[in-house]
Amino acid sequence: MVSEALTAERVLEATEEVLRRYGPSKATVVDVARALGVSHGSVYRHFRTKAALREAVTQRWLDRTSELLTPVVDDSAPAEERLDRWLTRLFEAKRHKAGGDPELFATYSVLTGDMSAVVDRHIGDLVGQLARIIEDGRREGVFASDSVGFPTEAARAVFQATGRFHDPAYAAEWSRPGIDEDFAAVRTLVIRGLRA
Amino acid sequence: MVSEALTAERVLEATEEVLRRYGPSKATVVDVARALGVSHGSVYRHFRTKAALREAVTQRWLDRTSELLTPVVDDSAPAEERLDRWLTRLFEAKRHKAGGDPELFATYSVLTGDMSAVVDRHIGDLVGQLARIIEDGRREGVFASDSVGFPTEAARAVFQATGRFHDPAYAAEWSRPGIDEDFAAVRTLVIRGLRA
DNA sequence: CAGATGACAGATTTCAATATCTGTCAGTCC
DNA sequence: GGACTGACAGATATTGAAATCTGTCATCTG
Structure with a gap:
């Protein structure tokens, strides 16, 4: 050949x-x-099918974002700082992808809309990363151990509360003026909510 | 006639x-x-136009929800309790509308998608209500006065952080099992984030 | 014989014609 | 004369026939 x-x-x-x-x-x-x-x-x-092909290519795309964040999880800095950096980097990464190639981003947003299984797995990965940081923070005594539930539950809450800054459904908002202030306010609110 | x-x-x-x-x-x-x-x-x-007619009918629909919440704002209970009730009632109202007549809810969701001005006004109303509660809480000394900015900024942050539980884009999630636990976790996280 | 092909049936999409709708306005009717 | 009508032009939506696509499989090729 x-x-x-x-x-x-x-x-x-x-x-x-x-x-x-x-x-x-x-x-x-x-x-x-x-x-x-x-x-x-x-x-x-x-x-086997067109759908399987699309799933595979979408999973690859999502995994690239997850991998971008693992260094922050594995870092040795204090948990609160890592959480702040993790949330910021996720937002930056999404915003960069959405702004840099809006058509491709829109394309993948459509694809993810038909693939709850792949998306759920991706969200599971991200929440798992958050849970590890929160667990560290509780061990450090910086985050409260009694309030929002197990680390995974707290991680889910943090992930959902910051959804406006990573859910593709909101991509159009990410280039609006004032978005950085909004993000800072939510990030601060959420991190304060975890504190001991 | x-x-x-x-x-x-x-x-x-x-x-x-x-x-x-x-x-x-x-x-x-x-x-x-x-x-x-x-x-x-x-x-x-x-x-004057079909668009104006749709705007008027949509505004009426949105205003009905705002009015449902004013009693909670004007109540004399402690601010933290009122905030909890306000968030819960908003979620309940939305969920009830979405579940009770899904087709009409979907219809209005489509309409609001083309009407940023009307929606912005509605969001402004709701954030204004939240800001009043937060202001009261700061006066009571229950909410921190220094952390997340002016009451309106904190209110915006609370509104955005709880978006998953009132933004129609997420309506499909509101009937999933576990949604109540998710809501409780986010609500707790956010209220703790406001505390002094 | 493992990997590739292309003809095929049924499902989906495209496209252009046809029909309906939006918004205007001169004219009708109490 | 103020509220209403309905014909009209241009914009938008519907429809159905033709084209294309998906997924299969008998056949080919190195």
Whole structure:
């Protein structure tokens, strides 16, 4: 064969490129096959359905954000500072993605809308990261151990309370003037709410 | 004339009925006129455009919720208790509307999507109510006066942090199991965040 | 024989014609 | 004469026939 072997990874890359070019409603499996120079039957060898292909490419996209945040979780700084940095970095990352390539961001927002399982897993990852920071903070004695429930419950509450600054549904608000002040106020409120 | 005079109020009532029956995409000015037994030209005598008619009917709908909450603001109970009740009642009211007549709720959710001015005014009303409670709490010494900014800023933060439990975009989540625990956790977190 | 192809049936989307709606206004009717 | 009508132009929505897409599979190829 002249070109490289057709792998799932190459199919995913082509899919992302096709999605970027045509958007979620017009990107077809035939387009992906065309971009790879193969027949669409070959794409179905790697992904059973179009939905499975979209799920895989979306999961990859979401996982990139989670990985961006792990350094903050594993850091050795005080928990309160890490929580602040984690929330800020999440907001920055989302805002950067949304502002840098609005069409691709909109595309993935549409995709995630049809994929509660993939999204739930991603949210689970992020809440897990938050829970680890909160657990550390309780061990340090900086965060209250009795108030908002187990670390995972507190983490869920923090995640939900800051939703306006990471949920794609609000992406349009992220470029409004005053958004930084709003974010600072919510972040402060939430962190104060965790304190001992 | 045999029937009652055609008033703006009667037009609004007919519009709500037509919206309930046909939904936001199929409800036309001609339908409203038909429901009233007049020509559509008469409807234009009371509302300059279809958009103005929809704005008026949407504002009425939103104002009904605001009015439901004023008793809690004007109550003489301690501020922290009133804040708790205000948040709970807002969530209950929204959930009740969304669950009781899902189609009409979805209809109004679509309408509000095209009406930032009306929605901003409504949010301004609600944040104003919250600010009054927070101001009282600061006067009582229960809420910190130095932390999250002026009462209006703190009120905005509280409103945004609890968005998942009043923003129609999340209506689908309000019937999920565990939502009450989630709400309790966020509510507790936020109220603790305001404390002195 | 593992991997790729392309013809095929049924589902979905596109597109252009046709129908309906919005907003105006000259004219009608108490 | 003030409230209402209905014909009208331009904008928007609906419809159904034609084109395209999804997913399968018998066949091909190196």
